[in-house]
Every structure is written in structure tokens, then in C-alpha cells.
Amino acid sequence: MCDVCGCGDPRLAPRVSIDVNASLLADNDAEAAHLREHFVAHGITALNVMGSPGSGKTALLEATARALAGSARLAAVSGDLATSLDAERLERAGIPCTTITTGSACHLDASMIHHALHGDARAAVERCAFFFIENVGNLVCPAIYDLGQRARVVVLSVTEGVDKPLKYPVMFRRADLVVLTKIDLLPHLPGVSTAALRDNIAITRPGLPVLELSATTGQGVDAWVDWLRSQSQLGIRG
């Protein structure tokens, strides 16, 4: 365990006790288990949505709101170092959303979600069918923090290039779904194909489901909504 980031650089390990980080993640896992029990008991399908800055997480949720308008209650929390810009976008799209301001922290953890659920996010989450946790934009650190989610969704823009699943394997190995976004830009990205992206995802994590989507054109949104329905224990409820 790395003493800087709770992640894993062995070179730094001797500087502090390994128990500090082990305990941190154990604490997080215990709190995540508590959250999961709550979500399951209340029929809430919680999704941990992760990806690089600008990968299209918020745009995906806006498109989801348009697709599910009137057929399912949605709620969200949005993690950001600063501003509530994403939460404002989601509110405008019809998703009640609470900002979790992390300061300079690079990920959400279970205690932040727990805190939000005992605060401003409570009313909306209690009556929702789908609870979207939009993580801090970061393809590294959020991967190792269980947030009690039903599934981890990695959002990867085709503009990021085809090598990211190979270069950031931790995130992809723990994912339940990859959504390739901004596919409307593919004609302008000569070195990029979704076939190559799918190949590299399969190398990193064989069998991991992949969807292709453009929030701008709406292409692929139906398949994403079908996947969401497949994750819901109770089907989509109003």
C-alpha cells in the first residue's frame, strides 16, 4: 500500500506503517457495506460513475434523464474539487443532485456518500429508483473505493485514445460496464476505433461489457437504458 494515495507504490511503503492504509480501506469497506444494505433494502439501484475529467459523465446522466423522463425517479450526488457546475447541469436536466465538494481530494469515499445521505441528498435518494454517484474526474484513485454501489460504470471518451484500458488497468479491472462516449467525434479521430478500444478492454478485463454512445446525437442511449433496467432489482419504478 502506498502511504500517499492509499493505492500502491511499493517504493514508498517503508515510510509509514502499512496498517494505516489497510485500516483506511477496511473502514471504507465497512461503511460501503452499510450503504449497500440500505440501497438493497430500499430498492435503490446505485451506480458509481467514474472516468477522466471531460469523459462525459455529466452528459451521460443528462441523456439518461431525457430518456427516462416520467418513467423512473432519479437522484444523484456529484463529486468535484470545486464548484457545483455538474450538479446544476443535472438539476436542470431534472435529476435532483447534491454536490460533494472534495476540496483537493481526488475521489469519493463511502463516508462522503454516507454523510450526503444523512444531509441534503436524503429526500431525493430515499424515493429514487436509480441513484447516480458521479465521482471526481479521475481514472485512477476512485477505482479502489467501494461506495456501496450496485455497479461501477467507467465512462471513457473516444477522444482519450485507444490505449487507456491498458494504461489504467485498475479502473477497468474493477468495472462492471464501460461506456465509450463521444462516438460522434470518431470520424475526426483518425487513430481511434471502437474496435481497438474493445480489444484493449478485453485484454485488461476479458468479458467486461462495453457500450458505445453519443450523448449529443442520442446514439446508443437506448442500450444504456436497457443496461440500467437490467441492473434494477425491482424494474424501473415511478
Next chain:
Amino acid sequence: MCDVCGCGDPRLAPRVSIDVNASLLADNDAEAAHLREHFVAHGITALNVMGSPGSGKTALLEATARALAGSARLAAVSGDLATSLDAERLERAGIPCTTITTGSACHLDASMIHHALHGDARAAVERCAFFFIENVGNLVCPAIYDLGQRARVVVLSVTEGVDKPLKYPVMFRRADLVVLTKIDLLPHLPGVSTAALRDNIAITRPGLPVLELSATTGQGVDAWVDWLRSQSQLGIRG
């Protein structure tokens, strides 16, 4: 100080002693000061190149190699969780490059650079004019680690949207230059303009220099090379 990431979530602070993290960053700063002395003494201009996954860091350095071929010796280290793909690209472009494999760690720190300079990277860096440290793709964590660089360069792709300087302020506040990349894609990004990006950068960090560049078309590379020359103590040497 956050006990998870060395960064800054006050909610987690009570869990471990603040001295652990303060000491970590103090150790890093001391090692970075040592590196800086070495770079200055040897007339090496070291640049810490940071940005999101897929922001175009490697493509910027490839374009730099093309622009400076024959007129300046370059060297690099490339930090990645896994693979040596970026280092292989830089080697093909003519920049001797050593990979620093971080495992699952989300940033480079001074000890990793120091270790590389006493290892495989030594020969190339000792005789270079410009030493590029291509950090792990991450717009959050690398910001707080001094690597002994002459300057911090933030690479931000226009495909990431205009709000990133507001949402990831720590990185921009510590930068010496922002390079806006992939500007050839602007005609296909209706909601994005470099004017809006410049406005948001100016809000976060008034006066921070900004360049606009496309590694694909070569637009803006000359201004980037001029900026590099301005950073060099000794001018560009062969």
C-alpha cells in the same frame, strides 16, 4: 491534509496524525530541492508535464521532438500505472525515455524521479537540454508534488470541455503554463471555445500564460518551442 491521498479532504483528517502527511510532503520537497539543484547546476531545463488521461501529453512531446530535431538534446521519463507505451512512442520520436511504472499510484513524486536519474534515465538526462517529466494522466494528484522542475505545464484538451479550470483549480493554480491541445477538433465541439477556456483559466489563476496547439496539424508548435526556449537558462544547446 487528507490521510488517503496526501491532498486535502478535511472530513478524513481526524483518522490519522497530520504529521504523517506533512512529513511526506516535506520529504518530497526536500528531495525535489535536491533535484532542482542538480538540474540547475547541469543546465538542464526540467518540465513537469501534467494533464488528464488522453489530454495529449505524449503527442505534445512527439511534436516537440519533430520541431527541435537536431537543434536540442531532449530526454524524458514517463509515468504510467502500467505499460511502457508512452515511452515507446517517445523513443520512436527520437526522445530517449525511461518508463516509471507506478503500479496503481496516481502521480509521480520526487523520489521516483531521483531513483530514475540514478538508474536507466541517467545517461540521457545528463547530456540533455530539456528533460520532460510526463506525469501520470491525472488532473488532481500530481499537482501537489514538486519534482524539482523548472516549470509545471498543464496540458488540457479542448475535448474535455471549458469548465475544467474551475473544477480542478489546484492544478491550474500551481501551473506555469497551460497548453490547450487538439484545437483541430474545435469545429466539431459546438459548446467549446478557447475564449471560454481562457476566461475560466483567468478566473482560477489570473495571468497564467496559455498556448493553443494541435499536434496533428502543427498549429501552435512554434509558440510552444519559443516558450521552451524562454525557460532554458542556457538557450538551446546541441
